[in-house]
Amino acid sequence: MAMVQPRNLKYRVWCARVGLWAFLAVTLFPFFMIISISFRAGNFATGSLIPENPSLEHWSLALGIPWVNADGSITEPFFPVLTWLWNSIKVAFFSSALILILSTSSAYAFARLRFRFREHMLTAMMILQMFPAVLALVAIHALFEKIGHYLPWLGLNSLSAVTISYIGGLALHIWLIKGYFETIDNSLEEAAAIDGATPWQAFRLVLLPLSVPILAVVFILAFITAIGEYPVASVLLHSMDKLTLAVGSRQYLNPQNYLWGDFAAAAILSGLPITIIFVLCQRWIVGGLTAGGVKG
Amino acid sequence: MAEVKLSGISKSYDGGKTWVIKDVNLSINDGEFVAFVGPSGCGKSTLLRMICGLEDITSGELSIKGERVNDLSPHERHVGMVFQSYALYPHMTVEKNMAFGLKLAKADESVIDQRVNDAARMLQLETFLPRKPKALSGGQRQRVAIGRSIVQQPSVFLFDEPLSNLDVSLRVQMRQELAGLHRRLKTTSIYVTHDQVEAMTLADRIVVLSPLGPKDSTNLEQVGPPLELYNRPANMFVAGFIGSPQMNFLDGHLESSGTERAVITLKTGDTVEVNCDAHSAKAGDKVFVGIRPEHISAQFSSMDNNESGKNRILTKIVAEELLGSESFIYCHHEAALGAIIIRVMEITSKPHDQSLSVSLPPKCCHLFNEEGTAFPRAGLPEVF
Numbered sequence: 001m002a003m004v005q006p007r008n009l010k011y012r013v014w015c016a017r018v019g020l021w022a023f024l025a026v027t028l029f030p031f032f033m034i035i036s037i038s039f040r041a042g043n044f045a046t047g048s049l050i051p052e053n054p055s056l057e058h059w060s061l062a063l064g065i066p067w068v069n070a071d072g073s074i075t076e077p078f079f080p081v082l083t084w085l086w087n088s089i090k091v092a093f094f095s096s097a098l099i100l101i102l103s104t105s106s107a108y109a110f111a112r113l114r115f116r117f118r119e120h121m122l123t124a125m126m127i128l129q130m131f132p133a134v135l136a137l138v139a140i141h142a143l144f145e146k147i148g149h150y151l152p153w154l155g156l157n158s159l160s161a162v163t164i165s166y167i168g169g170l171a172l173h174i175w176l177i178k179g180y181f182e183t184i185d186n187s188l189e190e191a192a193a194i195d196g197a198t199p200w201q202a203f204r205l206v207l208l209p210l211s212v213p214i215l216a217v218v219f220i221l222a223f224i225t226a227i228g229e230y231p232v233a234s235v236l237l238h239s240m241d242k243l244t245l246a247v248g249s250r251q252y253l254n255p256q257n258y259l260w261g262d263f264a265a266a267a268i269l270s271g272l273p274i275t276i277i278f279v280l281c282q283r284w285i286v287g288g289l290t291a292g293g294v295k296g
Numbered sequence: 297m298a299e300v301k302l303s304g305i306s307k308s309y310d311g312g313k314t315w316v317i318k319d320v321n322l323s324i325n326d327g328e329f330v331a332f333v334g335p336s337g338c339g340k341s342t343l344l345r346m347i348c349g350l351e352d353i354t355s356g357e358l359s360i361k362g363e364r365v366n367d368l369s370p371h372e373r374h375v376g377m378v379f380q381s382y383a384l385y386p387h388m389t390v391e392k393n394m395a396f397g398l399k400l401a402k403a404d405e406s407v408i409d410q411r412v413n414d415a416a417r418m419l420q421l422e423t424f425l426p427r428k429p430k431a432l433s434g435g436q437r438q439r440v441a442i443g444r445s446i447v448q449q450p451s452v453f454l455f456d457e458p459l460s461n462l463d464v465s466l467r468v469q470m471r472q473e474l475a476g477l478h479r480r481l482k483t484t485s486i487y488v489t490h491d492q493v494e495a496m497t498l499a500d501r502i503v504v505l506s507p508l509g510p511k512d513s514t515n516l517e518q519v520g521p522p523l524e525l526y527n528r529p530a531n532m533f534v535a536g537f538i539g540s541p542q543m544n545f546l547d548g549h550l551e552s553s554g555t556e557r558a559v560i561t562l563k564t565g566d567t568v569e570v571n572c573d574a575h576s577a578k579a580g581d582k583v584f585v586g587i588r589p590e591h592i593s594a595q596f597s598s599m600d601n602n603e604s605g606k607n608r609i610l611t612k613i614v615a616e617e618l619l620g621s622e623s624f625i626y627c628h629h630e631a632a633l634g635a636i637i638i639r640v641m642e643i644t645s646k647p648h649d650q651s652l653s654v655s656l657p658p659k660c661c662h663l664f665n666e667e668g669t670a671f672p673r674a675g676l677p678e679v680f
Contacts, residue, residue: 187381187383188383190350190377190379190383191377191379191384191444192396193350194349194371194375194376194377194397195397195400196400196401196448197371197400205396206385209387210386210387291386291430293382293383293386293429293430294379294382294383
């Protein structure tokens, strides 16, 4: 593209570059700090970015391996970090999967079917979603306590309770998927109906394969939210082996004893599943899936 | 192979307050090719979608092959539809697109293969079978959409403006292919278009629909073979819609009438004689004279350019369109509704504001009463 540019463009490009580098530094600095802290001997939040005497102490404890100190004494891992990580992954995976199933089917209804109070329900969902889940903590606690009397596996201090309560964040995803469905021409499903497909077949064989990118995005978003969620999980979970990583890593920060190094290692661990899920889902996030199907 | 019968078909979206389609009665014969034409908003696509089963029928009865199908799904009606937007499944190859319906019906693998290959051969799509729709051109995509209908072997083909997304040369080519396809398959076909050339060239019969006014009892204006609609339009709407540029109308009242000819005095005082049977009307009734641009004759070289006399009217040139092979001259005349358009074979430019005397041959004139209904034309050969 040979567009004629004003002469001072070069300086502006350099300004933009400097600005972007500065922005990157500000964004990435905390991340490097955490990595640095997790490799630093002892529990110190401050220090140079490159640890002076690097140690794998915190990582060893986080991974559940007893650490042999320099004086020969042995430090046992304080907390079952890997169990917490596994709990987090289970909760995040199942809640995201449930969110995906429910929001896809309700988004289909909102995008394609005509029924009474459709617009009102959409608005209501949006408004209700604006209240933070923290406001409902008491209600959530009371609810699952009661449920626990009848279904112990779904009561307080169970991972299934956390999973179910995370589904509450559905409205945003319904809006997101509905918006995507509406970009897909209705005539595709009509053509499928003429070809003899039931509405369910048209949904599963035509609409869903075309919606894979948005489904991947929704899954990732739901997964990230679930991995990082603290308030609800902290109210619902009590026993040490049931905690999620987000709640559990708070255990390192006792008022008298801030175990920054162990905390940092746990924090990085919690980013691991998100990264893996993102890498796995990334190949589904592609544009142009609907290209060539319709013209108009 | 099937005949389609519409009796009293009506459509309303708001429970009877406003109607989109009202009281359409139509019988389509087995193997016939029928085109629905009309300006946008006349409900022609809605009517097609009602026949297809994509829209429900508010009242009236639709039957295919003599069976009432009002409450059957599109698939149970055994119709095939070709959409304006193609509506191909973008994530499937051409082959899978065409086989989709048969796969759902759990047809034998060999049957599927054979039908898909037959359709592909017929439509010259064999080399494109493994491709996805996005790797095809517009015309090829439309052929795949047609092929997808063919493999289902429907009793009725429905086309919803299938060619309007193609460029002009491709449209002409696809038109020929569609005509050839219909000759070979002889399946009853209903074709919706706003392009009257497509309708005139493809259809055995044309159905003209008009937008529904508050007082109209139906939007079905006229049904007939293409040339009958051209030569004997039933009313001013059809007369104005069929033919391009559209028919000119002149405002006047009836002077005298008989079964063979009528004399009309225009608003401007000119008298025009027309070969129409207007004996049902009285002298003094308000009427409209209609004449097509290609039937008006104008002599630029003649000396009597300023003469105004019987069946000659004096107009003033306001604009012109030179198309090379022919020209359209837009003239102003007091009695005309809008500009008078004249088609001439001369291709040289004419000065504006020049007066031009044109003659209206009596046997080419149409006559309409105040409501717009046509009087029968006299002296036309019966074949039209």
